[in-house]
Amino acid sequence: MAKQKKQPRPKAQTPKGFRDYFGADVTERSEMLSKISAVYQRYGFDALETSAVETVEALGKFLPDVDRPNEGVFAWQEDDSDWVALRYDMTAPLARVYAQFQNDLPKPYRRYAMGPVWRNEKPGPGRFRQFYQCDADTVGATSVAADAEICAMLSDTLEEVGIARGDYIVRVNNRKVLNGVMEVAGVLDPSDPTKFEAERGIVLRAIDKLDRLGVDGVRALLGKGRKDASGDFTDGAGLTGSQADVVMGFMDARRDTGAETVARLRELTTGSKIGNDGVDELETIATLLAAQGYDADRIVMDPSVVRGLGYYTGPVYEAELTFDIKDEKGRLRQFGSVAGGGRYDDLVKRFTGQEVPATGVSIGVDRLLAALRMQRPETEKPLGPVVVTVMDRDRMADYQTMVTELRTAGIRAEVYLGNPKNFGNQLKYADTRNSPVAIIQGGDEHAAGEIQIKDLILGAEIAKTATVEEWKGQPAQFTVARGDLVAKVREILDAQ
Incomplete structure (x- = not known):
C-alpha cells in the first residue's frame, strides 16, 4: 500500500498587500x-x-x-x-x-x-x-x-x-x-461631453501629479507624452503649445x-x-x-x-x-x-x-x-497595564483581588499569568508591555499587610544615568500599606 503523502503545513504569513494590527x-x-x-x-x-x-x-x-x-x-x-x-x-x-x-x-x-x-x-x-x-x-x-x-x-x-x-x-x-x-x-x-473625453482624462491625471512630476513632467504629459526614469513611456493628451499654456x-x-x-x-x-x-x-x-x-x-x-x-x-x-x-x-x-x-x-x-x-x-x-x-518623540509609547506579579501560586485569589480593585477604580491592570517561578521574567514581561507600575507582594509583605510598588517608568529613567550606589537607593520602589494600593498607584500614574 502506497504511503500517503504528508500534508504540508500552511505558511504563517499575512496575504500580500494586507497587514495585521496589534x-x-x-x-x-x-x-x-x-x-x-x-x-x-x-x-x-x-x-x-x-x-x-x-x-x-x-x-x-x-x-x-x-x-x-x-x-x-x-x-x-x-x-x-x-x-x-x-x-x-x-x-x-x-x-x-x-x-x-x-x-x-x-x-x-x-x-x-x-x-x-x-x-x-x-x-x-x-x-x-x-x-x-x-x-x-x-x-x-x-x-x-x-x-x-x-x-x-x-x-x-x-x-x-x-x-x-x-x-x-x-x-x-x-x-x-x-x-x-x-x-x-x-x-x-x-454640446458633446463625450468629445475629447480621453484627452481630458490624461489632463486630469497630469495635473494631479504636479507635486511628483514637477512643471516639466506635467507639460510633457499635456503634449506628446513622457518617458520616466525606467524608460517606460506614457502617452500624453496631445495638446498644442497654446492649449497647454492655458492649462499650465x-x-x-x-x-x-x-x-x-x-x-x-x-x-x-x-x-x-x-x-x-x-x-x-x-x-x-x-x-x-x-x-x-x-x-x-x-x-x-x-x-x-x-x-x-x-x-x-x-x-x-x-x-x-x-x-x-x-x-x-x-x-x-x-x-x-x-x-x-x-x-x-x-x-x-x-x-x-x-x-x-x-x-x-x-x-x-x-x-x-x-x-x-x-x-511623536521616539521614546513616547502608549502605556500598558499595571502588572500584579505572582510571588506565591497559592495566593492567586489575593492577586486577583488587587487587580479587581484597580480595575474598579478605572485603572488598566492584569495579573501575571505565565510561569511565576522566575521573578525576573515577570519584570521583563512588564517591560515588554510598557507597564507603568508593577505590584509585588511576597509572604512577608502579606503577613505585614503591605505591598511593594515599583514605578517602572521612573526606574527606567534613573537607570539611564545612575551609578550602582544611586540605583540601590533609588526611590522607584517602595512599600505601602495594602489598603493604600489604589490611591498610591493613582498617584504614580497621575505623576507620569
Missing part, C-alpha cells in the same frame, strides 16, 4: 476615531454603518484607471449570477443607502462612517489593499455652504487629533473651474489670498459659463470660510487640486500635512495628503434617475495615524 495600533486608531467622531457629531452628523459587501452594480465604475466595473475591487459571482464586491470606499454605499431609504431620511441627510475598505490594486511600500477610511457627507444640500462646512470641519478635525495649526493646509478647488479652463483650451465641448496657467493661478486667486481664475475662464459658475462657487466658499475665521493659515483656494475619482462635479478639497519627514533614503520631504473629497451631484442619480446634490470628505486613517506617530 494592540497599540488598534488602541491608537480607536482613540483617534473617537476624537474624529466627536467633531463630526458636534457638527450635527449622525453615524452610519453599511455592509462591507455591495453589488458591483451599486458600486459602479468609479475607481481611476480601470476598464471593468469589477476591476480594482475584490469581487465574486453569487449563485444567482449577481456580482458582489467588497466596498472600495464609503461614498458609493452611501449613495445606495440614500436611494434605498430616502423616504425615511431627513433632508439634507448628514452622516459619517468609519471602517475598512478594500482595493484590489498592486500593493507597495505603505500601500495596502485593506485600509481604514473615515467619511462625512451631506446629501441633499445644493448650497456650497455645505462644502464650506466640510472644509471647516476637516480643519477642526485635524487640530482635534493633534495636528498643530501650521502643520497642515486644506486646499480647495472646483472641477467646474477646471472644466471651464478645458473649454477655453479647446478640449471640452459643452490654471495650475499657476494660486495667489496670496482667496480673493486674488478667484480673480485670476475668472480671467482664465472668460467665455466659459461652467467655468464662471465654478468661480462663483469658489468665491462663495472663500467668503463663508473667511467669515468664520478660517484664514489662509488653514484653508486656501488652490487650482492644482484635482482629485482622482471620476464622480466629482463641483468643489473638491484636500488636506495636506506640511511638516517635513525623512524618506527611506534619508531625504527631507513633506508628508503629503491625508484627506480629500468634494461634491458629487450625479452619484445618487444612478439609482433614482434624479440629480441629488451631495458633498463629503474622506480621511485616510492609517496615513493620519502614521503622521501622528512621526510627530
